[in-house]
Amino acid sequence: MSSEIDALTQALARLPGLGPRSARRAVLHLLKRRETALVPLVAALQAVAAGLATCEICGNVDTRNPCGICTDPRRDVSTLCVVEEVADLWALDRSRLFPGRYHVLGGRLSALDGVGPDKLSIDALLGRVAEGGIDEVVLAMNATLEGQTTMHYVADRLAGQGVQVMQLAHGMPVGGEMDYLDEGTLAQALRARRPVT
């Protein structure tokens, strides 16, 4: 194996979900299908590498700055969804259920990791809200202890800013069976019960 191919294999093996063995399989696949797999992959990687940027408005990662979501005129500018990480933004946007724009905090408050408010883009969020035009902020943090602590902290910082601060519902997941749910989830589901429509 040439050193270039070896370098490619090693680079792929460092990706999440891949190890040395699966990286070799991927490389062999690319080499066998040079025109249909390797060349398009190289082109796509080069295009992303050339234009990769972090959106100065929302913190999303895109090949444009501001990102495609922030510049999309069809988006509802009065609604803002705050998420912990870019992965959360992509997950929410994949569902196409949220019509507004986003704000990526860049993590969550964590006493363990020494992550305080100064390491998150909370001031940038407050700045966006202070500019006006936003009526509702949805805090879409993970339903973990750190996620919820962050959510409460951000909600406190947004208090008095003249926006409605919302959080995601917690409870029965779609496809969830009662027998397999933990007490905390069941308690939340009961607390958030509503009339049958």
Next chain:
Amino acid sequence: MHLTATALVLTALPHGEHGAVVRFLTPADGMHAGYVRGGRSRKIRPVLQPGNAVAVELRSRIDTQLAAATVELVTSRAGLAFDRLTAAITEYLATLTAAVLDEGTPAPRLHAALDALLDAMAAGTSPEQAAAGVARYELLLLAERGFGLDLDSCAATGAREDLIYVSPKSAQAVSAGAGAPYAAKLLPLPALLRDPRAAADWPDIAAALRTTGWFLERDLLTGAAASLRPARARLVALIDATGITTVAPQDAPG
């Protein structure tokens, strides 16, 4: 090592793509760390939230090796995450315990105290009791680590009554009479730190946290654990704010 226990989850750090290194507080054997295979999976991650009680089995060939751990949920404290104060308290106390406790040193009183406080918060105890529980737990943690406060008698006179100060130097109580000339230099000693059954109001809670905070920062939150100071400051600010909003205007002093 082969250890089975019903333990409290303190922290869970991601390790590799799917696993997690988890610190558990066991009732009889102190804190232990273990590698949980699949600890970041959708199924296991909710089980490894701080504060949850889990049936854990830790196995390692030698004591110095990181043990492999298997866990099963016994009591979920997930509901604590959805309240502002209980979430902050749970995260802080779990992280504090993991940061300052030595691994493998038995700490049955700490386990019992943390378990009881988590149970009380899950059962909906008042914000005052929850906040007072933080100060009491910090006091106990100081004692377990060998930095306990002597709150039974006055450092100057030996008196056992009217103890309202703590000396920041000797960590011993000081009576009202002996401490009066040095009041500005002494720390407050509210009744809730001496008597676990004493009623706790917000000024007393603030005073207790001031005292435990002083000793924590001097004796335990040093070195790597100093990174917990901002988290503690945020919790104390939240407790202060909760006290301000909980005291109705007609009840407020003055």
